[in-house]
Amino acid sequence: MRKILAASLLGLSLSAAGLANAEPVKVGMITTLSGGGAGLGIDARDGFMLALKNAGATDIEVVTEDDAQKPELAVQIADKMIQSDKVDILTGIIWSNLAMAVVPNAVAQGKFYLSVNAGPSALAGEKCNQNYFNVAYQNDNFHEAMGQYANKDYKKTFIMAPNYPAGTDALTGFKRYYKGELAGEVYTKVGQTDYAAEIAQIRASGADSVFIFLPGGMGIAFTKQYAQSGVGIPLLGPGFSFSQDVLAAIGDAALGVKNSASWAKDLDNEANKKFVETFQAEYGRLPSVYAAQAYDTGNLIVSAAAKASVKDADAFRAALKEAKFDSVRGKFKFNTNNHPIQDLYVREVVKEGDVLTNKIIGTSFTDHEDAYAKDCKM
């Protein structure tokens, strides 16, 4: 009760600061709220809603629907939101294959799409669009950061990802900056949960480090089995595989793992402190990187709505592009292809009391741009 009271008091005090010239904005949030990937979508939704609440943005209406991680369902929901709910902005999609199914169609109809997570390379290069803003990252970024970091300590890395577009993008991203030798390159089945065969190969490969991209349940299964097998070679990965949403399920097996991300809860800035504090007060758990990205997306919309009416597409687009909001990532700006230019960090999984979480141990890139921006003609 006290938490709720505190949160609503905070909300009230902020809304008093108010947004003077705001026009009502309708946002359609399509995200994954059921099935194995629901943890990611729920974090994104909660982060987004928290941003609106903290900003006291009562004139932004949000309709939320569950895509169940199915592209065909996401397309149906997008059509419905555009045609009958008459939304101005779409957001929320976690998975790249769903984004590919929804985004090109939505922006072609003149709607804005703001990505809270998925950043497929196809939409960052030639097929970029002025109404598509990615607030999270381009898919390759976290992997590039880990490849860069691996150069420091490792000469022979074993790399592994699921055999689907985001998986091949991941290993491509890693190899783009990694200069050492590869001890092996393995693609696994999407949704695979037993990695005994791969771990045996890692043990036999003579690698000095292992890089994996295995989001969701795949990463939990691999990391546990890897620790249990006692191979003991240092494990590296992008932030997704060791994000707050999966750490509790992996348990101590994740301790000491290095992973890359654009955000961590200990990033030292005012916006982030407030985000982490209010998120914990509101939902009783620590936020993940998905929640952080969605929180920034929410604040970006609030900042743009305060400057321009969403009905005036050109003015609103310009306001979005300015990105004048307090990002939990410290600094944030858009590149020419509407993808972020941002710092990427290396984090380590540590234990704070009983809770596993990530701590920043270094910076991989400062003001990093994605590799596709040069192909984008806007």
Add this chain to the structure above:
Amino acid sequence: MSTALIIEQLLNGLQFGVMLFLMAAGLTLIFGVMGLINLAHGSLYMIGAFACAVVAAATGSFWLGLAASLVAAAAAGALVELAVIRRLYDRDHLDQVLATFALILIFSEGARWVFGSFPLYLDIPPVLQGAVSLLGGAHYQLYRLAIIGVGIVVAAGLYLLISRTRLGMRIRAGQSDREMIAALGVDIGTLYTVVFALGAALAGLAGALVGALQSVQVGMGEPVLILAFVVIVIGGIGSVKGALVGAILVGVVDTLGRFLLPKLFAIFLGPAEGATTGAAVASMLIYIVMALILAFRPKGLFAANT
């Protein structure tokens, strides 16, 4: 490629096969005795894993969790049989598939409602941590060896149960002629409930054992269910022996395929291209094997009722 690595991969295949056997045995018994296609078998696997994770977290003992997984899955199985499945025996397979598919949705969303969307934590017990050295310098994880052991015990137990006990006799009789054993005065309703609960308990056991290796989360049962169906189709529907042979075949073929095919393709296509193509073919391999077996033995390797 050393002998140690090959021995390790063979053991991995065997362990995967044994786990599939625990799933497939229940599925094939239920199909053999009651003629029922139970898509919700994967949900019982999930229930076992969740029960084990929750009890292990509350008491700190994996073994109590394991016991809880057997009890919870058997109870859920019996309950489902009494409440829903019982009404489906006389219907055709489409109705059964629809109803048990609905059960999957109910169990999945129910589990999310109770436990939330985030995966639960479950680790292997301290006694079984670590690896042992085997012949030829191979190292193998103790827990996975224990799973192989459990599989062998269950297979032997099922063999004794079916060939040596009164219950087993009734199960065999039920497989051959359902109407006749009812006419002979066997309480067929109880028999069905018992068989269903037994199959459910095995699925729950598999879920708990595997949950400690993988992740305990909503929807974990469905991928395994598909493989379990492949196993019983290969082994011959209704045959426990077929399920055992089919499971080990699928486990070994899948594991060795994942390990060897990328290396084979790499010889022709180069490492990166070979890795992706090999992985793609490896993921199809068990279905190719299934198609080949069905081409020569349309009823599977050990078809029951023939």
